[in-house]
Amino acid sequence: MHVVLQLTLYSSLEIPLATTERNFINSVWDFFCSLKLTLSLLISLALTSIIGTVLPQGALPPEYVAQISQSKLQIYSKLGFFDMYHSWWFITLLYVFSINLVSCSIKRLPHVFKFISEPTLVLGEGLRNSFPLKKELLFSGSIEKGKERLVEFLSKEFSTPVVTEHNGDYHLFAQKTAWCRLGVYVVHLSILVIFIGAIIGSLVGYKGFVSIVEGTSVNVFQKHNGQQMPLGFELLCEKFNVEFYANGAPKEFRSTLTVLENGKPVPGYSQVKVIVNEPLTYKGITFYQSNYGQASNSSNYLFSVRQRENGKTEQIALRPDTQTDLPDGRTATIVDLTDNPGEGMVAVVGVKEKGGEPRYFKVFKNNPTLDEMRGDKLIFAFIGTDAKMYTGLQVANDPGVWVVWLGCTLMVIGIGVAFFMSHKRVWVVVSKGQAHIYGNANKNQAAFQMQFEDISEKFQHLKI
Amino acid sequence: MTSSLLFNITTFTYLISMLAFFAFLASQNKSLGLAGSFTAYAGLAVQTVAIGLRWKESYDLGVGHAPMSNLYESIVFFSWTIVLLFAYIDIRYKYRIVGAFVVPFALLGMAWAQLGMSTGIEPLVPALQSNWLLYHVITCFLGYAAFAVACGISIMYLIKTAVEATDSSAQAGGLMSMFPPLKVLDDLNYRAIMIGFPLLTLGIITGAAWANYAWGTYWSWDPKETWSLIVWFVYAAFLHARITKGWVGKRAAWLSVIGFAATIFCYLGVNLFLSGLHSYGGGK
Numbered sequence: 001m002h003v004v005l006q007l008t009l010y011s012s013l014e015i016p017l018a019t020t021e022r023n024f025i026n027s028v029w030d031f032f033c034s035l036k037l038t039l040s041l042l043i044s045l046a047l048t049s050i051i052g053t054v055l056p057q058g059a060l061p062p063e064y065v066a067q068i069s070q071s072k073l074q075i076y077s078k079l080g081f082f083d084m085y086h087s088w089w090f091i092t093l094l095y096v097f098s099i100n101l102v103s104c105s106i107k108r109l110p111h112v113f114k115f116i117s118e119p120t121l122v123l124g125e126g127l128r129n130s131f132p133l134k135k136e137l138l139f140s141g142s143i144e145k146g147k148e149r150l151v152e153f154l155s156k157e158f159s160t161p162v163v164t165e166h167n168g169d170y171h172l173f174a175q176k177t178a179w180c181r182l183g184v185y186v187v188h189l190s191i192l193v194i195f196i197g198a199i200i201g202s203l204v205g206y207k208g209f210v211s212i213v214e215g216t217s218v219n220v221f222q223k224h225n226g227q228q229m230p231l232g233f234e235l236l237c238e239k240f241n242v243e244f245y246a247n248g249a250p251k252e253f254r255s256t257l258t259v260l261e262n263g264k265p266v267p268g269y270s271q272v273k274v275i276v277n278e279p280l281t282y283k284g285i286t287f288y289q290s291n292y293g294q295a296s297n298s299s300n301y302l303f304s305v306r307q308r309e310n311g312k313t314e315q316i317a318l319r320p321d322t323q324t325d326l327p328d329g330r331t332a333t334i335v336d337l338t339d340n341p342g343e344g345m346v347a348v349v350g351v352k353e354k355g356g357e358p359r360y361f362k363v364f365k366n367n368p369t370l371d372e373m374r375g376d377k378l379i380f381a382f383i384g385t386d387a388k389m390y391t392g393l394q395v396a397n398d399p400g401v402w403v404v405w406l407g408c409t410l411m412v413i414g415i416g417v418a419f420f421m422s423h424k425r426v427w428v429v430v431s432k433g434q435a436h437i438y439g440n441a442n443k444n445q446a447a448f449q450m451q452f453e454d455i456s457e458k459f460q461h462l463k464i
Numbered sequence: 465m466t467s468s469l470l471f472n473i474t475t476f477t478y479l480i481s482m483l484a485f486f487a488f489l490a491s492q493n494k495s496l497g498l499a500g501s502f503t504a505y506a507g508l509a510v511q512t513v514a515i516g517l518r519w520k521e522s523y524d525l526g527v528g529h530a531p532m533s534n535l536y537e538s539i540v541f542f543s544w545t546i547v548l549l550f551a552y553i554d555i556r557y558k559y560r561i562v563g564a565f566v567v568p569f570a571l572l573g574m575a576w577a578q579l580g581m582s583t584g585i586e587p588l589v590p591a592l593q594s595n596w597l598l599y600h601v602i603t604c605f606l607g608y609a610a611f612a613v614a615c616g617i618s619i620m621y622l623i624k625t626a627v628e629a630t631d632s633s634a635q636a637g638g639l640m641s642m643f644p645p646l647k648v649l650d651d652l653n654y655r656a657i658m659i660g661f662p663l664l665t666l667g668i669i670t671g672a673a674w675a676n677y678a679w680g681t682y683w684s685w686d687p688k689e690t691w692s693l694i695v696w697f698v699y700a701a702f703l704h705a706r707i708t709k710g711w712v713g714k715r716a717a718w719l720s721v722i723g724f725a726a727t728i729f730c731y732l733g734v735n736l737f738l739s740g741l742h743s744y745g746g747g748k
Contacts, residue, residue, distance in 0.1 A: 035708050039701050046697035046726075053687040053738055085685045198683075207680065245527065245587040253590055276590035277678045288680045289590075396680030404682060408669045415662045 032096075032103040041097045048093070052084040098195060101188045109185060116178045121164040122171045123427045123438060133439040133449060135456035139464035140433070143170070147430050149464045157455050158426050172428040181442065183417030190410035197403030205398035210287075212237035213295040214388045217260060221395045231395075232283060234260035238271060240292055240389040248340075252276075253289050255391040274393070284397050291392035299387035301334045301347060303363065306379045315383070318349065326351065328377055335360065337385070347382050424448055426455070435459075467521055468583055470514035471540065475578050477507035478547070478571040485564035492642055497560045504567055508547045515544065518585065527587035532601040535735060536581040541601070542731075543573035545609035549656070553613065557652065559644045565616035596674035604667030604692075608727055610660030611699075614653050615724035618717035621649040625714060650712055653720050661699050668692050687738040691730035698723040 031037060056064050060082060065073065080087025120127070128134070139146055147163065147170040154161045154174045161174035208229065210221035217236035220228045238256040245251045252275055259269035259282050266282070274280045279288045300317040307313075307327060316332070318324050323331035336348035344366035350358035361380075364370055368381040422443035429436045437459050441448035484500035487493070518531045531537045550566045553559060577583075588597075624643045643649065671689070676682035683689060702719045705711035711719070 035704060038704055039709075042697045042701040042704070046694045046701075049690050049694050049697075052685060053690045053734070057685065085690075247587070249587055250589055251587065275593075277594040279677070279680065286680055288678065290679075394680045398676075398680070401676060401682060405673070408672070411665060412662075412669065415665055419658050419662055 029103065032099050033107045035104070037096075037100050038104065041093065041100060045093055045097065048084070048090060051081055055081050055084075057083060057085070094195070098192060101191060105185050105188050112181050112185070116181060119162075119173060119175060119178070119425070121162055121173045122166045123173075123429055128429070128436070128438060131438045131440055133452045133456075135437050135460055137435045137437070137460050137462060137464075138433060139435065139462070141464040143430060143432050146170075146435060146464050147172070149462065150428050150430055150435060153459065153462060154426065154428060157458060158424075161426075161428070168431075170430040172430065174426045176424045177421055178423050180417045180421040181423050183414050183419075183421065186410055186414030187418060188414075190407045190414055193407030193410060194404050195407075197400040197405075197407055200400030200403055201398045202400075205396070205400055207398075208395040209290070209392065210235070210395055211293075211390045211392045212255075212257075213390045214238070214240055231285065233266075234263070235287070236260055237391050240391040242292065248343075253292055253391075255289055255292075255393070257287070284399075286396050288394040288396065289391070290394045293390055293392070295388040295390045299385050301337070301385050302383040303347075303349075304381045304383055306381070308377050308379060318347075323352075326378060329354070330378075333358075345382065345384070349380060351376075351378075420444075422448060424451070426452070428459075465517070467514045467518035470510055470517060471574070471578060471583075474507050474511040474514060474543075475571070475574040477503050477510060478543070478567060478574055481507060481563070482567045482571050485561075485567060489561070489564050489639065489642060492639075497563075500563050500567070501554055501560055504547055504563060505551060508544070508551060511540070511544050511547070515540065522585045525585055527585065529588045529592075530598050530601075531585075532597060532605075533588055533592055534586060536577050536583055538601065538605065538731075539573045539577040539581070542605050542608060542612075543570040543577075545605050546570040546573070546612050549606075549609050549613045549659075553652065553656075557648075559648070559652070561642050561644065562613075562617060562620070562652070565620050566613050569612050569616060591678065594674060594678065596670060596677065600667060600670040600674055603663050603670055607660045607663030607667050608731060610656050610663060611695075611720075611724045611727045614656035614660060614720045617649055617653045617656060618720040620644075621646060621653065621717040622714065622721075624649065646713070650716060653716060654706065657699055657702060657720065657723075661696075661703065664692070664696055664699070668696060687734045688730065691726070691734050695723065695726045695730050698726050 055076065068076075076082060080089065084090055141149070150172055151161055151163060154172055159174045159176050161172040164171045164173070206223055206229065208221045208223040210218055212218050212235060214237055217234045218231070219234045220230050223229050236258040238258055240256070241252070241254045243251040243254070255274045257272050257274050257280055259266045259272075259280075269280075269282055272280050274287060274289050276289045279286050281287075300319055303316050303318060304313055305316050305326065312327070314327065316324060316326070318332055318334040320334055323333055326332050330351050330353055332349055332351045334347055335350050337345065339345045344364065346365070347363045348360055349363055350360045352358035361371075361374060363380045363382040365382040365384060371380045422441040424441045425439065427438045429438070437456050439448065439452040439456070481500050481503035484496050484503060488496040488500055515531055518537075519528075522528050522531065532541055546566060547570045550563055550570075553562050553566075620643055624640055624646060627640050644652070668689075671692070672682040675684070675689075698719070702711075702716065702723060705719065706716055
């Protein structure tokens, strides 16, 4: 832009104002139409995008803040490096990119349309020599008969030609898939459509998060900007389960959800299983399984306690910081609980005589008979806790997403047309006693060459 | 017969193939080139069976899924697609010598996977339990493989121009006469990218569709997503420079090499050095 401005100012010394203005507009237009700009933008977008993959984005982790120098931190955040894909300069790059796309297309599309609608019907001498694909046919019949025969031939073998008389010769022109020259502009359009979809999403749509404790329901969720937003209905989490594979890797995170309207379950939205890759959508709002955890309310830890002597078994609930009486007069409390994949839940229980020191031992939920080996009078088995789990769900409503998919579809079609199809043209120039056939394709010459050779082979063996 | 044994055989076969191609380069003996091609095809066949068998084995273990779920499996699939594309070029265009510059990529991948990674079949974590896995991985890796082939061809182009610039007698005979003409190499480079670019585009779109389906966001500037877009930008620049500014030959070859370097970073660098949504693909 700087260069453009300077050039215009310099020229204003000698040229009247009106012209200068026009020059200025022309220079701006040329600037936005230029392919140099396209290439610079593609490379700039590629290079600057790297920043955001190396530096943390969004809320900075404290470890990162601790290890980076204060001045760097300030410069980086001034430049928007910590949210670079939404920084003013990156968005500007994307806007300039869009303007460039539109300008290039506006500039070139009329030529392409003209090329399609007004094809070269008459093949001049210069063009004839420039085509590598050509063949000759000599015939004894009249030029009229030759023309008719060749029109018939081209219609059958390739496509119906347009006939033009020129200096006593007949020029036959036939073409196939001329419209595929538009493929590349469909790709350009598709990028704009995707951008529009993204803009709609960011203006009208919303994203957020909600956690629901088992057995409870919510009617609001929290947007990413911290705002609370009403759902317009209630969402009840009936249950949350985690399953693990034998090797300890997680197998399934599953929330069982029910949608409530006026406190009543909505038919078809009751007890819906939501797992990763299987979200729930109701009234345009989609809930995605995202995370989970244990709700932090005080809870009971259930054990079955068997007396070694007589085998009498009873269920006892232990609580942290509370001594619970055991059948043999001692008391017990729970001091720790771990839940590791592969190992399962493990409780650390402390048992003590009145006035004595507690003795601690571990009880494994996944191995209920292990505690027998401890040799104590009482054998503990860990049944589980009544602690409630909560499920964490991503909440999203994005009306722009269909526009994005439309753009993606257009892009795939456009690329398919632009990359794999070609505009094929064949001319036959009929003179007295001889005819020449010429062929050209704008892409994939090799494939067209085979087709042309096939046609011209037949052409040469025509009897007229 | 286990898939693991077959993968070892595959690696060994690609090694033989590469050595045959190198010997072909050095001796210009046509039967060595033929041997290189045939061992590469044999390796491809064994590897195809091995991938199928690994797929079946995962079902026998009760964790059935397509063998494309971690770095090991993806590298194996990447090698497979590279050799597949080489076979296409060899059969379609009859430029066998390309094998000397493409098969090493496949061998490198297989050797690294077999020697440096844990090869066990693992169950799918919840995020990967989707049919999108198949569409996404296949399109991406076919694209990557096409770029790998384009890079190999570009390296040939750069070597040939460098040699011919310093030694004009090379044009007449010698090693360089084995290489396809510069014009052909340049054209093959372009063709490979013409295959790779649409596939990469499809790979990015299927990834976005899957992300939207699983997380409710089609694009979140995750490092993997961003790097795939960077690769897309580089090849888009390549295509525009070529078609409208006539960037052919050396400059096109360099862009192709740079594009593949970005591809490799997108594929491996992101998993090994950066964190993000694709971290399950991390090395073990």
